[in-house]
Amino acid sequence: MRPVVTRPGVGLTRSVPTAGDWALAAETTASTEAGGLEGSTTSTSSADPGPQDVKATAKAAARRERDEAKEARQRQREEAARARREAKEAARRARDEAKEAKLRERVEAKEARLRDRAPSAAEPGTTSEDTSAETAREAKQRARAERVAAREAAAKARAARVAEAAAARAAARVDSQLAEQHAPEVMIVHDPTSVPASEVDDAVTRSEDSTPEAGDSTPEAGDTPPQDEESAPQPEEPTAREARVAARGAQRRDGSRRSADEERIRARAASLVPDSTDEAVDTQSAERAGEHKETARSARQRAKETARRERAEAKEASRNERQARRADKQDRIVEPPREPKKSFLERRREGSVDAGRSAGSKRAISVLAGLIGALGLICSFLLAVGALVVALGTGEGSSAYDTLSSACDVLVGPLRDAVSFSGTDAEVKESLVAWGAGSIAYLVVGVSAQWFLRSRIDD
Structure with a gap:
């Protein structure tokens, strides 16, 4: 019996894109084709087929083998990509949880130090200056803790946005790949062993209901199992609907995690806000700090002026010493006054006159x-x-x-x-x-x- 070629959703049964159905459809198609080929062989055995039929059969078999190998390679690549994504997601969750734990420990340690420091500041033996200094330090520590929490919250929000964008891109990529795979026409075989559409829908609904919630699916930082490709079972080939369901679940988990992080950050900021009873003490400490700053500034100014004056005195002393050495090196012998300098034109004019006179006398003497x-x-x-x-x-x-x-x-x-x-x-x-x-x-x-x-x- 020849297979009927239809599109998905047309006919008595429809194909559900799951790994088991695809394998069953492939086996049924292969058996049907084998039966058809045997019937055609028996019917045409008497016709004694020629070499062209044999070549066509061989080409079809080779093409079928290539298609199967290509599909197997595609499945392996998708499985490897899915495993890598899961490993990255698990590592990212572990890092986020470790960061949250470290931040929580630091905040708890700071709060413990503040609690331990508060009773000692309230003792009757302490002075007001010590109390104001302690209060100023505590205010600085609280401000620093708030800045650290704000930076960590910003970094966490940025990482969450990056992860959400990466998950969306991965889901879109998986949807496009699966749509390309299922876009061609699918051959549906009327087989009594095929699974009805109602049972497949019930199975999909049960798989969606059995999806773990966001709070239960988050693993602990130290319980992340190692990703072993040999020991882990090979996952089935995902469909477009399963990919969309997985993407929605990941988005829900990310949203719940971000909301929990925001609640923790708000609670931490509320716990670090100073009480209204400390405003007077903070004002006094600020005034004292301003006075200390003014005193320190005036002291620094005086020190700068003193250093500048010392440098000027040292420069003047060195200048006087150089002048004294230069005076010692000068010649003590008094020289007579020199003749006034004459210009070049005067010297040339006098030389020409003297030369004329000397030339006449020399000429007479030579004669x-x-x-x-x-x-x-x-x-x-x-x-x-x-x-x-x-x-x-x-x-x-x-x-x-x-x-x-x-x-x-x-x-x-x-x-x-x-x-x-x-x-x-x-x-x-x-x-x-x-x-x-x-x-x-x-x-x-x-x-x-x-x-x-x-x-x-x-x-």
């Missing part, structure tokens, strides 16, 4: 030195030539010799009579000695005069 040197050289040359002619004995009686001898006698002058010889050729010998010595003398005098004048130019 004179050149003339003296040339004259001495010429006279020395004439005397040397005359001495050479006399020594050689050539040209005597000629006009050139007479002119040369007369010029040499004029140049030598009185030196001609300074040396006298006797005998033959005495006149020739006297001329040779006089002219030779005169040539040397003129040469030495000309060179010496030229050197002397040039040295004056350099100076």
Whole structure:
């Protein structure tokens, strides 16, 4: 008998999205398909099916196996995700309970200290200042406790909002996944062993009634069982309705937990509020505290002024010491006054005038030195030539010799009579000695005069 393809809710029976029904439907479908395949095989055995039918059958079987494996993997992923969410929720509840316990212990300890401190403050031996100080400390402690409680309440509310948003997102994600899974058409098989819809509805109603309340479902901080995937039983595949029911239960639990936390915080704040009988004592303690603050402020101001004055005195002493050391290092020798400074233009103008004067004198001296040197050289040359002619004995009686001898006698002058010889050729010998010595003398005098004048130019 071929299966009838219908949509959910249409037909004599309808499919309820539970794990047992899905398994039963899958087995029935498989058995029906197997029966249909056997009937078709027996009916077509005589027709001797070809290779295309065999391939189609193999492909259908492979596709069915892949679908089953895919569904199994999807179920495993959903179960793992559900287990992780439950573990996170349990850990978060444990942390919240531990924080509440610590906060409760701190508040109780503070209240106990306040109670222990109150009788000692009321003893007759204590002074008013001690009582006011104790009261001020108690007020500070109460204010600090209120601030701590407010911060913890804000943190708890923020954590609750985050958890609520995460639960809503998780529920929406589960709803979308389940809707995608159940959106395709479902094959309903008319089987006498199928479960009627009324029984399924009754089972769902019983499961909703048996859901634990918010107060009973909250585990203790130390009784959280370890999450063991091997030992824990594998949960069934959830449906859209079960997911919505679980989300509503989680929201109810979160709401009840938040209301309980708010009630505890309000009770704690009410217990920490000071009584009206302590207002006068608080006013006196505040006035005394103000007086103490003013006294301390004036003392600090005086200390600052004293420190500032000491620093100024130390700076002045160090400055005087540096000036004294600098005065000791100065030179004691009195120097003569210097000439007044002249500008660059004045110095340049004076230098140009002096340079013009010195240039003219230097030029005249250089010309004179050149003339003296040339004259001495010429006279020395004439005397040397005359001495050479006399020594050689050539040209005597000629006009050139007479002119040369007369010029040499004029140049030598009185030196001609300074040396006298006797005998033959005495006149020739006297001329040779006089002219030779005169040539040397003129040469030495000309060179010496030229050197002397040039040295004056350099100076």
